[in-house]
Amino acid sequence: MSFIEGIKEKARQDVKTIVLPESEDERTLRAAAQVLREGTAKLILIGNEEKIKADAASYGVDVSGARIVDPENCAELDQYVNLLYELRKAKGMTPEKAKETLLGDHTTFGVVMLKNNEADGLVSGACHSTANTLRPALQILRTAPGAKLVSAFFVMDVPNCEYGNHGTFVFADCGLNQDPDSEQLAAIAADSAKSYESLVGGQAKVAFISHSTKGSAKHALVDKVVNAVKAAHEEYPELVCDGELQVDAAIVPSVAASKAPGSPVAGQANVLVFPNLDCGNSAYKLVQRLAKAEAYGPMLQGIAKPVNDLSRGCSYEDIVGVVAITAVQAQLASK
Numbered sequence: 421m422s423f424i425e426g427i428k429e430k431a432r433q434d435v436k437t438i439v440l441p442e443s444e445d446e447r448t449l450r451a452a453a454q455v456l457r458e459g460t461a462k463l464i465l466i467g468n469e470e471k472i473k474a475d476a477a478s479y480g481v482d483v484s485g486a487r488i489v490d491p492e493n494c495a496e497l498d499q500y501v502n503l504l505y506e507l508r509k510a511k512g513m514t515p516e517k518a519k520e521t522l523l524g525d526h527t528t529f530g531v532v533m534l535k536n537n538e539a540d541g542l543v544s545g546a547c548h549s550t551a552n553t554l555r556p557a558l559q560i561l562r563t564a565p566g567a568k569l570v571s572a573f574f575v576m577d578v579p580n581c582e583y584g585n586h587g588t589f590v591f592a593d594c595g596l597n598q599d600p601d602s603e604q605l606a607a608i609a610a611d612s613a614k615s616y617e618s619l620v621g622g623q624a625k626v627a628f629i630s631h632s633t634k635g636s637a638k639h640a641l642v643d644k645v646v647n648a649v650k651a652a653h654e655e656y657p658e659l660v661c662d663g664e665l666q667v668d669a670a671i672v673p674s675v676a677a678s679k680a681p682g683s684p685v686a687g688q689a690n691v692l693v694f695p696n697l698d699c700g701n702s703a704y705k706l707v708q709r710l711a712k713a714e715a716y717g718p719m720l721q722g723i724a725k726p727v728n729d730l731s732r733g734c735s736y737e738d739i740v741g742v743v744a745i746t747a748v749q750a751q752l753a754s755k
């Protein structure tokens with residue numbers, strides 16, 4: 421069974437409610453119809469009911485099983501305005517601004533519903549930038565208890581690939597932290613290992629990626645990664661990790677044998693932690709486009725409730741997959 425079929429199977433065992441705020445997007449409505457058909461989540465679509473129904477009919481898809489919530493015509497709007505105002509008043513929020521934001525930004529509206537425990541997770545970002553998708557989640561939901569920071573990972577499922585877990589990897593950070601320091605990289609590694617183990621299964625083996633393997637290059641960029649490995653060993657002694665490693669040394673056993681002999685991770689890594697967002701974001705897009713991998717994400721880890729982003733280049737099948745993963749994250753969060 422493929423990674424995503426396994427996730428869908430899990431999602432169906434305890435069905436969660438996921439908010440899709442981008443009802444104006446054709447891929448979102450096509451995905452909603454498929455999610456409802458496959459029974460992997462209950463859905464809340466945010467938007468104007470008549471428009472959603474008309475759009476769905478014009479695409480030939482059935483979203484009648486979804487609950488539609490129209491911010492312009494919502495009995496709970498005053499309650500949400502008050503909640504957003506209370507949460508953000510120290511940052512200059514006013515009741516007027518809160519109302520304007522909730523009516524003008526469906527992602528914020530959905531995040532506030534999540535905060536108000538009316539749903540279990542949210543997926544957005546097919547037609548909004550990552551910054552605009554993630555900012556409301558970071559501001560309103562905030563980090564989970566015990567988490568140092570929120571970061572963004574992808575599950576990459578590479579066809580016909582003998583590396584990682586039969587081609588399945590976690591890549592991080594590919595979407596949020598632009599230039600994490602060594603301590604932040606260590607925390608991203610620990611959270612990515614948890615994401616791998618809870619979603620993919622089996623033991624995570626984390627490689628801290630660099631352009632250097634075990635001292636082959638000297639530079640401040642390398643030092644940052646070397647220090648991240650030290651921090652990870654100190655802070656998370658149970659984590660199976662190593663670095664600094666180039667990508668080939670991390671995933672290819674024969675290269676690992678010559679570049680990093682004796683490493684507990686080299687040649688077997690299934691979690692790749694990139695030194696910055698230029699590397700992480702470019703790496704996932706290259707593997708997705710050139711190796712024709714399925715790329716699910718960017719998904720958040722370390723956030724108080726499951727909120728996941730999408731690339732604006734996503735397909736409707738990507739949205740279906742991320743909804744199922746979000747539902748499984750919601751199951752895990754409720755345990």
Ligand SMILES: CC(C)(COP(=O)(O)OP(=O)(O)OC[C@H]1O[C@@H](n2cnc3c(N)ncnc32)[C@H](O)[C@@H]1OP(=O)(O)O)[C@@H](O)C(=O)NCCC(=O)NCCS
Pocket residue numbers: 511550551552554555558559563568569570571594595596597598701718
């Ligand atoms: C997400 C992002 C927009 C946040 O930056 P920003 O808009 O400048 O906003 P701030 O840094 O003020 O952060 C907003 C809030 O989120 C919190 N926050 C930001 N990053 C966080 C993180 N990694 N973990 C936890 N909280 C975080 C801040 O503490 C702040 O909270 P506050 O308003 O209560 O003080 C920014 O990190 C970003 O643009 N990342 C890259 C996104 C991207 O383009 N990715 C590539 C495509 S996937």
Ligand SMILES: CC(=O)OP(=O)(O)O
Pocket residue numbers: 545548549550594595701717718730731732733
């Ligand atoms: C994840 C990502 O890169 O998002 P986008 O393509 O929307 O910028």
